[in-house]
Amino acid sequence: MKAILELSKVGITFDTPRGPFEAIKEVDLKIAEGEFISLIGHSGCGKSTVLNIVAGLLQATNGGAILDGKEVYQPGPERAVVFQNHSLLPWLTAYENVEIAVRQVFKGKKSKAEMRDWIEHNLALVHMTHAQHKRPDEISGGMKQRVGIARALAMQPRVLLMDEPFGALDALTRAHLQDSLMDIHRQLGSTVIMITHDVDEAVLLSDRIVMMTNGPSATVGEVLDITLPRPRDRLALADDPAYNRCRQRVLQFLYEKQRKVQPIPMSSDSAKSSMAVQNFG
């Protein structure tokens, strides 16, 4: 198995008013091309921090991420991110939101017409063609997230990073989007790292589930290979013993081995904003 992305001994320590805070340490992970990885763990365990380091939005204090043999030190479209709350530009239509990414990534590489085709292709991939000229405030949450995915895909990333992409959606919409995502993954063979705290989602979508221990100093606890054959069907899998075994394993990890005992002094959200201060404040 050839690794496209490699995390070696990644650790990060934030300076807080109450002294240094080690959020994660010694995270090791190798991800093969086309693989779908889920990061799961209790909230505050540093899943997002890991993802942000891969995205380049955060700088690791120790170790680092290597993509295609090159160290990651800043964000870039080859590691497109789908954010939890869609992060669409509210003043642009769905089409324009994808367009801004396409223009930036394919400047000088695609002609105007090619760009238009590519934008429409990606919107079609997420079934948003019908609403491509609507602005975010005119479409539902699920549709917004579809546009967010289209925007990320349109960057033709080497790795697609998804930060709890369906966390804010209702169960039905979420199921729809999960199916769409499986479809897209099958068609494109993309490499995906997805953060989730939904066990079913993790098992359904992933090739491997990376379970993280609780913070501070969170790290990889266990890695579970999901060998269920694809395409996967959520109804059929419900009674599948292999599926349930996988589920069982993850639940065991989360609720027995890593039972949450105490509140964590720093949540992943405030870690994000402290990053903001460092970079843009």
Place this chain on the structure above:
Amino acid sequence: MFSPTKQGGMPEWTQLWRSLMKGEFHSVKVVKILHQVGLPVIGMLVFVMIWHLGAQRIDTSLGVFPGPLEVAEQGQNLYAEHVAERGKEAGFYQRQEVRVAERVLVDPGYKPVLRDYTGSATFFDQILTSLATVMSGFLLASLIAVPLGIVIGLSSSMHAAINPLIQIFKPVSPLAWLPLVTMLVSAIYTSDDPMVAKSFVTSMLTVSLCSLWPTLINTSVGVTSVSQDLVNVSRVLRLGWWSHVIKIVLPSALPMIFTGLRLSLGIAWMVLIAAEMLAQNPGLGKFVWDEFQNGSSQSLGRIMVAVFAIGFIGFLLDRAMLSLQRWLVWDKQSAQR
């Protein structure tokens, strides 16, 4: 407070009015119409009544304080004077043509120049002058405040460096700036044949100096509060500094910028009147001051006309900005009021 508007931006009462015209008559709607049209009308009537009764009781050294009727009459007078002045203007140009023609005959080297009318500015001319001055001053202020606000909003070091200056200069009244600006303009703006009058430059700069602060502050706050997620999107896309500003920061901050611009325009208008009054620059402020100095029995009535004109124009300017905001800004919520 104004009623919320439907999506098209058409105020509710105009829709009600239309449906009434079409014969759709519902009692609920009638009540609504009474509420939204009737109450303001009643408010106005009560005001005019109180004014009318109150004015009769106030005896100034220039005679009885003008009531609504006297003011309306002075409004008509001002219009009549305007028309008369336009007539004089036509005569002026006719005489000038003859004179120029005469001179061309005896002085062949002379290149005929037509001189602008030199008569006194009427009330309506003064309004136009004031509008021109306030718009140029406001435009200049915005051209400075918006870019500077963006820079301050983006860089915490710039913010730290400039913020104390903003806090110090923001509360300075136009009356304090004016002598300095007058002197500066006299010293720097020297030309035998200036494009625009010095007095215009002076009032324009004073207006700019006083009105740029709300735009500056609101812009910088708007820029600072751009959502972190959008900033991350920009970083992932590796937008350059310039594209980041144009594509992410500016549209994001636009509602706040407009809030600032509206405040600024309001201040600009108020400051202008004061500046014109003090500096004797042409415009409505000078009109008010001249009338006060004239101290004729009509002066107070004419000043009242000016007061209403100033208020009404200020209101129209604000509405115009609001429409511009509705047209330009994506966030319709921010342009509700």
Place this chain on the structure above:
Amino acid sequence: MKMSYTCMRSVLIKCMFFSVITMVGNASAEVGYAEKAELKIGFIKLTDMAPLAIAYEKGYFEDEGLYVTLEAQANWKVLLDRVIDGQLDGAHMLAGQPLGATIGFGTQAHIITALSMDLNGNGITVSNAVWEEMKKHVPMQDGKPVHPIKADALKPVIEKYRAEGKPFNLGMVFPVSTHNYELRYWLAAGGIHPGFYAPEKGDTSGQLQSDVLLSVTPPPQMPSTMEAGTIYGYCVGEPWNQQAVFKGIGVPVITDYEIWKDNPEKVFGVSSEWAEKNPNTHIRVVKAMIRAAQWLDENNNANRPEAVKILAKPNYVGADEEVIANSMTGTFEYEKGDTRSVPDFNVFFRRNATYPYYSDAIWYLTQMRRWGQISEAKPDSWYMDIAMKVYRPDIYAVAANELIAEGKVKRKDFPDFASETGFKPPQTEFIDGVIYDGTQPNVYLEKLTIGLKSTDQL
């Protein structure tokens, strides 16, 4: 819109170039065309700005090829500053202003004048309360006060106020204004010390050793300032004395005609730099204004009612017609109902009112010295030099001769320019009877009881 209008006009002019042939020949000016045709002239809202308004309204400026904009100014200081910095081409000025500016009292700048705008025209008004007190000391005849009322009647009032610890504040319009000197002259003639200036010590308040406190208030604000109680009286030009009567807030006690008969009042001032750059323009402005002055006095003031209508317009003086009419048409209302005839209250043309006499200039200089605005003694020759530097009868003579040649004025209405020295014969008609001879300023200063003498120093 203006552009296209102008274009259309210029086409019309070209047509006229070919059609108007009969007009050739009547423009035989010796003085060349104006260097600067568009002028902005400043004025203060006072009836004695009339020559400017008339020259404009009657088209005299246009006859000289001048396109003049008249602009009211906030106060005398603003007006002077704007003439100095070039925002105004010229202005209706206090006679003392060109002199004061040239010798550097206040703002330093070389200002000249070639035209006197009028004689007389001021009055001293006191508040009703002061008048009530003062009236007790005024001699009466047939139930009416005997005029001229001297400041002797005011003296006990001031003493009473001072005894009560109230400073007696009076308003005048400018430190170098006629009004300041007239008010001081009247007070001093009544034994009241109006106060010294001491610019060499940085004191420009003019209140040193004074019995009363004189301060500056712009003319149009005089009535309202007195109404507010800030001042108890003032000396100002018309219509602001009559305004006090109409408003019922004060009583004029004396006109300047009674303090010094036919005293010079306003002049038309320009900066010397401007005059050098625009000699023809300057002459042409003076020509237009001489004609206007003549119109104002013509046929025994027959045109005055029309002038009043013009002055009452809001862009000129703007006060009510009846207020302006009072003084302009030769009457003056003292106490309400006590209207007396003062035909020479405003003189614009007759008695060589427009000619810039050196002796007038020197009288102002003597008063500046008298009250300490000129801090040290000056020889008589210095007075002469300054008068000749500021007053320019030479320019006036060119303008007047032009008008005579054009047949617009009569030679008999002007001094004989060949023999005129610029000095009026010794003048006797001052309220205190002191004789003024402009050729001997230092001798004159010795004769005045209150005030600095030739060698005094504060």
